[in-house]
Amino acid sequence: MPRAEANPQLNALVRSARDIAKEVRAAAVLMLAEVPLDFAAISKVFTETRFIITSHKPEVQEAAAEDDLPCVMLSHEPQTRQVQLSVALIEAIADDLVPTGACVVALYSSFDRKDIDSVSVISLTEHLAKLTTRDLQRLETTVPLGTLRRVVDLAVEIGREGREGKPVGTLFVVGNHRKILAMSHEGVHDPFRGYQKKDRAVSNPRVRESVKELAQIDGAFIISSDGYVISAGRILDAKSEGLTLSKGLGARHWAAAAISKTTDAVAIAVSESTGTVRIFQGGAVVLRIEPMDQAMKWHDVDTEPPGD
Numbered sequence: 001m002p003r004a005e006a007n008p009q010l011n012a013l014v015r016s017a018r019d020i021a022k023e024v025r026a027a028a029v030l031m032l033a034e035v036p037l038d039f040a041a042i043s044k045v046f047t048e049t050r051f052i053i054t055s056h057k058p059e060v061q062e063a064a065a066e067d068d069l070p071c072v073m074l075s076h077e078p079q080t081r082q083v084q085l086s087v088a089l090i091e092a093i094a095d096d097l098v099p100t101g102a103c104v105v106a107l108y109s110s111f112d113r114k115d116i117d118s119v120s121v122i123s124l125t126e127h128l129a130k131l132t133t134r135d136l137q138r139l140e141t142t143v144p145l146g147t148l149r150r151v152v153d154l155a156v157e158i159g160r161e162g163r164e165g166k167p168v169g170t171l172f173v174v175g176n177h178r179k180i181l182a183m184s185h186e187g188v189h190d191p192f193r194g195y196q197k198k199d200r201a202v203s204n205p206r207v208r209e210s211v212k213e214l215a216q217i218d219g220a221f222i223i224s225s226d227g228y229v230i231s232a233g234r235i236l237d238a239k240s241e242g243l244t245l246s247k248g249l250g251a252r253h254w255a256a257a258a259i260s261k262t263t264d265a266v267a268i269a270v271s272e273s274t275g276t277v278r279i280f281q282g283g284a285v286v287l288r289i290e291p292m293d294q295a296m297k298w299h300d301v302d303t304e305p306p307g308d
């Protein structure tokens, strides 16, 4: 495959990235590339640090594969560089290419459309605490963003705080609630039965507290698209045949994958053992959020992506 020539600017930036990575003990150097470069030659500079390519361009992904280098594939959507880097880092963690808490040096183009012109040092702990609304928007779900964001926030809080010093795991299924009810059965007597609608809104702080308390019971919370708790303690009956999940994920995560495969609902699982929140869509993990020490902040991205 033909490769773009490396110019002196790129060579200088690559060497700087290598030196910075060494200085800050970065776990990897991540290059967000727009055109296929001679990645094999560039990787020779990184003798002590892992070199990862990321791109939404198929020709760049092919070039990385040809050069035998790890590549995080981005989907083709108009996004800001910041969002592309966020997504790439989340995916790199999910693929076990870099550990959470690590530091990564990123090489990308921010002022120029194609030529790499910038180097950033990104601390993954701080970075991942700043999920952008677009991280959720890109999921393209029928569930309104407001509902999704509230439930994800709740899940992250449960994963981070647990209850009375004990870790707590739980499961939320959001959207298409009639179908989800039909595809599940009562595990415990529904603690929300008989409550008025306003006392079941996930936007209500009192309801959020109840959900956190009830997260300790077995089964899943079923949440409607418009953000009301429909039921709690439901055992999902969807079959997990034909699905693949990472090693170490148990029954709760298989149930989340299965229900998101058989319906267009979004399943959000909080792991009891690690506090990690995984968002499932179409039978697979589409977003993974590691537990943070500090509260997660949502950042709206208003800048427009650079044109193609």
Ligand SMILES: Nc1ncnc2c1ncn2[C@@H]1O[C@H](COP(=O)(O)OP(=O)(O)OP(=O)(O)O)[C@@H](O)[C@H]1O
Residues within 6 Å of the ligand: 169, 170, 171, 217, 218, 219, 220, 234, 235, 236, 237, 248, 249, 250, 251, 252, 253, 254, 255, 270, 271, 272, 273, 274
């Ligand atoms: N089909 C299901 N529907 C709803 N909840 C389920 C289902 N299967 C399991 N669970 C819930 O998952 C809990 C724990 O299961 P398990 O430990 O196997 O899950 P896991 O995926 O390993 O998650 P964790 O990381 O939290 O341990 C059960 O106690 C139950 O509350």
